Amino acid sequence: MRIIVCIKQVPDTTEVRIDPRTGTLIRTGVPSIINPEDRHALEAALTIKDQCGAEVIALSMGPPQAEDALLEALAMGVDRAILLTDRAFAGADTAATSYTLAQAIKQLGPYDLVLTGRQAIDGDTAQVGPQLAELLDIPQVTYVQKIELLSDGTCRLQRALERGYEIVETRLPALFTVIKELNTPRYPSIRGIMRALRQGVTVWTANDVPVDPNLIGLKGSPTQVQRTFVPEHKRNCVMLKGSLDEVTTALVEELKERRLLKALAT
Amino acid sequence: MDLNLTKSQRMIRQMVREFAEKEVAPGASERDSTGEFPWEIVKKMARYNMLGIPFPEEYGGAGADTLSYIITVEELARVCAATAVIVSAHTSLCAHPIYQFGTEEQKQRFLVPLAQGNRLGAFALTEPNAGTDAASIRTTATRQGDSYILNGNKIFITNGGVADIYIVLAKTDPSKGARGITAFIVEKGTPGFSFGKKEDKLGIRASSTTELIFQNCRIPVENRLGEEGEGFKIAMQTLDGGRIGIAAQAVGIAQACLDACLRYAKEREQFGKPIGSFQAIQWMLADMATQVEAARLLTYRAAWLKDNKQPFSKEAAMAKLYASEVAMQQAIKAVQIHGGYGYMKDYPVERFFRDAKITEIYEGTSEVQRMVIASHLLR
Numbered sequence: 001m002r003i004i005v006c007i008k009q010v011p012d013t014t015e016v017r018i019d020p021r022t023g024t025l026i027r028t029g030v031p032s033i034i035n036p037e038d039r040h041a042l043e044a045a046l047t048i049k050d051q052c053g054a055e056v057i058a059l060s061m062g063p064p065q066a067e068d069a070l071l072e073a074l075a076m077g078v079d080r081a082i083l084l085t086d087r088a089f090a091g092a093d094t095a096a097t098s099y100t101l102a103q104a105i106k107q108l109g110p111y112d113l114v115l116t117g118r119q120a121i122d123g124d125t126a127q128v129g130p131q132l133a134e135l136l137d138i139p140q141v142t143y144v145q146k147i148e149l150l151s152d153g154t155c156r157l158q159r160a161l162e163r164g165y166e167i168v169e170t171r172l173p174a175l176f177t178v179i180k181e182l183n184t185p186r187y188p189s190i191r192g193i194m195r196a197l198r199q200g201v202t203v204w205t206a207n208d209v210p211v212d213p214n215l216i217g218l219k220g221s222p223t224q225v226q227r228t229f230v231p232e233h234k235r236n237c238v239m240l241k242g243s244l245d246e247v248t249t250a251l252v253e254e255l256k257e258r259r260l261l262k263a264l265a266t
Numbered sequence: 267m268d269l270n271l272t273k274s275q276r277m278i279r280q281m282v283r284e285f286a287e288k289e290v291a292p293g294a295s296e297r298d299s300t301g302e303f304p305w306e307i308v309k310k311m312a313r314y315n316m317l318g319i320p321f322p323e324e325y326g327g328a329g330a331d332t333l334s335y336i337i338t339v340e341e342l343a344r345v346c347a348a349t350a351v352i353v354s355a356h357t358s359l360c361a362h363p364i365y366q367f368g369t370e371e372q373k374q375r376f377l378v379p380l381a382q383g384n385r386l387g388a389f390a391l392t393e394p395n396a397g398t399d400a401a402s403i404r405t406t407a408t409r410q411g412d413s414y415i416l417n418g419n420k421i422f423i424t425n426g427g428v429a430d431i432y433i434v435l436a437k438t439d440p441s442k443g444a445r446g447i448t449a450f451i452v453e454k455g456t457p458g459f460s461f462g463k464k465e466d467k468l469g470i471r472a473s474s475t476t477e478l479i480f481q482n483c484r485i486p487v488e489n490r491l492g493e494e495g496e497g498f499k500i501a502m503q504t505l506d507g508g509r510i511g512i513a514a515q516a517v518g519i520a521q522a523c524l525d526a527c528l529r530y531a532k533e534r535e536q537f538g539k540p541i542g543s544f545q546a547i548q549w550m551l552a553d554m555a556t557q558v559e560a561a562r563l564l565t566y567r568a569a570w571l572k573d574n575k576q577p578f579s580k581e582a583a584m585a586k587l588y589a590s591e592v593a594m595q596q597a598i599k600a601v602q603i604h605g606g607y608g609y610m611k612d613y614p615v616e617r618f619f620r621d622a623k624i625t626e627i628y629e630g631t632s633e634v635q636r637m638v639i640a641s642h643l644l645r
Contacts, residue, residue, distance in 0.1 A: 076279065187285050190315040190328035190338075193277045 001054040002111045003045040005078065006036035006101055006132065008209075009062050009069035009121040018230055020203035029189040034069045039180045043185040044147055045115055046077045052149065055079050057108065061089055061100055067201045074196035075188030081196075086205040090106070091218030098131035099215045105136060107209055114175040118126075118143060139174040140144025269332075278319075278334045285314065291345035298617050300601055303428055304472055317356055321365055323562035325373055326381035332507075332599070336514040337542075340562075343518025343584070348472035350518060354511035355424040356442035360387025360433050362415040364451065365505045367474060367492045376431055376451055380525045388429035389508075390478050391501050395468025398634050400435075401444035401498060405480060407436035414450065414488050424628070426476030427461045428452045434478070437503050438494045438599040447497035447616040449490045456594070458483030474540035498553070507572065508629045510587035513565040516625040518587035520558040521598035523593075523618050530604055530613075531554075541603070550599050558596065560591035580642035585615040589637035590625035597622040 011030045019026050034042070045056045056072035061084040070081035084104055092100065105114065114136065119126035126142075133140030145165060145208050146158035155172060160179055188196070204215065212239045214220055238254070240247040255261035271279070290307055296305055311317055319335035321327025328334075335357060343350035361380040364372055379385040388608050396403040405418025416436055423432075432452045439446035452459055483510030492500050529553060531542030564585040571578035600615040601608035608615045626632050 037467045071273075071277070075281075187314055188277070188281050189313070189333070190281070190319055190330055191323065192279055193274055194317075194323075197274050197277075258441065 001052065001113070003048060003054050003056045003103055003113045003115060004108065004111050005038070005041050005045045005056060005058050005073070006114065006116045006128070007058055007060050007073060008035045008041065008117075008120045009033070009060065009066040009123075010035045010120050013121045019142075020230060032065065032068065032078055034072055035117050035120045035122075037119065037178060037180060039117075039185040040177075040180055040182050041115040041117050042073055042076055042078065043114070043183045046186065047183060048113075048147075049077070054112075057082065058106060059108075060084065060102065061092070061097055061104075062210075063090075063099065064079065064203075070201045071193075071196045072188050074190035074199060074201070076186055077192060079187075081201045083201050083203050084205075084209065086204055086207075088206040088213065088217050091221060092216065093221035093223035094125050094127035094131060095218035095222055096216050096218075098128050098135055099220065100209065100211060101128070102132055102135035103209050103211050104204060105132075107204075110173075112172045114138070114173070116175070116177050118177045118179050126177070129175060133175035135253055136173075136175065139170045140176070141168050141170060141174065142177045144176040144178045147182070166227075168245065269338075273328060275334050275337060275536045278330060279337045279341060279415040281314070282338045283344075285310075285316075286341050286345045290342060290349050294346040294349075294472075295611070295617060297346070297348065297463075298332075299471075299473045299611075301466075303474050304346075305351070305447065307349055308352065308386065310385070311353065315383070316353060317383030317386075318361065319357065319383025321361065321377065321381045325365065328381075329357055330452070331564060331569075331573045332510070333573055334469040336510055336565060339490030339511050339514040340518040340521070340565075342468075343515040344522045346472070347515055347519050347618075348470040350515045351424060351470055351473050351512075352386075352510065353388060353619070353626075354515060356429070357513040358508035359504055360431060363389075363433055363449070363491060363500055365562065367449070367496075367500050369450075369488075371488065372451065372491065380431060385430035386425055386428055387422040387431045388423055388425035388430050388433070389425075389504065390423045390434045390529075392422050392545050393419060394421055396629060400501065401447065403437060403447065404565075405434070405439050406440065407448055407450060407485070409438065409487075414448075414485045414487065414490065416452070416458070416483040416485055418480050420478040420480075421462075422465065422628075423478050424473060424474055426474055426478060427464060428474045432478065433491065433504070434480070435497050438497075441470070442495065444498040445495050447501070448494045449497040449500045450485050451491055452480075452483070452485055453489075456483055456485070468623060469617070470572040470624055471620075477526070484526065489586070505629055506582050507581040509635070510565060510568045510572065510578075512625055512629045513561070513582070513585035513589040516586070516593035516622070517558065517562045517565050517595040518639060519618055519622050519625065520554070520561060520589070523575040523615060523622075524551070524554045524558055524594035526613070526615050527600050527603045547603060550603060554599060557592045561592040564588055576620075580639055583630070583638040583642075586625075586630065587632050587639070589595065590622075591632060593622040593625050609618040 009032050012033045016030050017026045046052050056078040058078045058081045074081050116129040129262050141157050143160040144157050145160045148156040157168045269638050272636045303513040315328035318327035319330050320332050323329045337352050339354050364377045393403050407414040434450045437446050438448040460479045465475040532644050534541045568578050568585040597619040607613050
C-alpha cells in the first residue's frame, strides 16, 4: 500500500496578529507549524502503516523553509518527504497549487491513497483536496472522521455532517480530506528527529515535475486578490440601570426599536 | 564561538515542550498532592525515546547528544520537576555508567532495555551514615566463588521501588576506604533485595524515593560494573554527569517560576494597574530573567564540554551549584510576587517552591559542589 499525504506549513494562527494598516498577517516572530488538520492526515497514514504496512510519502509545496514541516513529518515516521519549491511555484492560488501537487503525485507513480487535512488555517479555503482529486481523477471523500480498510480492498468511511455523519464506501485509489475527530496525532520521536535530519527532504523544482508553465504559480492562478482588509467592528455598549423590571422593559423596548424583536405575546 | 542550538536540538526542544505541556503538565499538581508515580507518562516517554536520548541507536537509544538530553530534562522540569528527575536519575545515574563502564555483554543485557525505556534505572550510593562523606558507606559485597554477597542498607534512592535495574555501591575491601568500593548492577527481584520505607517528601512528590535493603543478596560476578575497587571513581564520574541533569532540572524550575510571574504581573492589578507596572516587581523580574539565562548557559556549556569529550567535572559542579541556588531564589521571589495567592495551592508557584529545594541537596549538596570546584581550582 502506498499513501501520499499532502501537508502545508502555516503560521501558527494562535499566535498571529494582523497589521490593521496593511491588512496583512504580521509574520515576524510567528512560529511555523504543520497545518493542524494535516497532522491528522499524517497520523491516519502512519496508523495504517503500523497496522498493515504501507509506504507513506509526505508532499508539500512551499518556500524552502517548508522543509521544517517535512522534517517533522519524517520524524513522525513517514518514509519519504518531498518539497516542491521554486520561484515559479510562488503566488499560486488553490487551482495552481492543486495542479502542481497533482503533477508531482503522477510523477511518483502508482498509489492507493491521498490524504490531506480538510483545510489550512491560513487560507481556510478547503479547496486543494477536492481539486486535487478531480485532477487525479479519483474518488474523493471530504470531512472524514473514521477510516476502515475493508478486506476486499475498498474503504468504509465516516463523513462528518453538521448533524451526525454519513457512512461512505469507496474503491481505491481515492483521496480523503480529514478532520481532527479522526485521531490524535503522535509526536515526532527523538530517534525520528535524528533519522529525519540524516535522511533529509527531497527537493523538486519546476524542472523536476512535468508542469505546464502557464498553469503554475501566480501566472497559473485565476484568483486575483484586489484587497484584503479587517472588517471594522463597531460596538456600542449601553448599560441599563434600575430594578429588574425596569431594565427588562427598557431592554425589550430597545430591541423592538431596533426591529430585533417582534411584539411579545404576553 | 557558536551559541546557537543545532537543528536537531531545536527540534527536540520543540517536541519535548509540546509533549510536556500536553501530556505532563495537566496532572502535575494532582500527582504532587497524591504522590502517585506517573507510570503512564513514563510509558509515553519511552515510546518517544525520551529515556535513552544520549545513547547510540544500537544500544536502544535515540542517538542524540548530551545537550539534547539536558534540554529535555529542562523542558520537563518546567512543568513537572518530579517527572524530570525520574528521567535524569534513570539516564545519568543508571544507563550512563553502564554505557561508560560496562562490558559489551552488560550493555546488551541492561543498557538496551534501559535506553528503550522498557526498564527503569536507579543509582544507590547514599546510606544513613554516608551522605556527603560517600566513601564511608557500610554496605558490603563479599566474594564467594562466582558471586558477591551484598549486605547493607541504602536510603533516599530516587526511582527506588519503581526501577528494575540499580547501580549499587558496596565495599569489597572495607580496609581500603574509597579504594575498597565496587559498583554492581542489581536487578529488582533478586533474592535478598527488598525495599524499605517510601519517603514522604517536601517536593518532587510524584517521584519515588525509597530505602533499599540487601540481606545476603547474591549477585553474579558478571554483574560487577568495572573492576573491584573502581566503584568510587565510577560513582564520582557518574555524579559529574548527573549534576548537569540536576542543573537542567533547576533551570526548568527557575524558568517555570519566571513564566508564572510574567503572567501574573500582567494580570494582577493593584492600585488600578497591573503589578508589572511597578518598579519593585520589574526589578525582581529583570533579576530573575538574567539569573535563569546565566544558569542555563552554565548548564549548556557543561553539557557541551561533555559532548565534545572535554573535562567537565568543575563546570558541571558550577552549573549545578548556581542553577540550584537560582531555582530556590526564583521560587522564593515567585511566591513573593504572587503574594497570598502564591502561598496557596491554587497557583503552581507553591509547588515550584517545594520542588526547588531538593536541587540544592541531591547529587551533592551545594557545599559538595563548592568542595569540588575548589579542589579543581587549587590543583
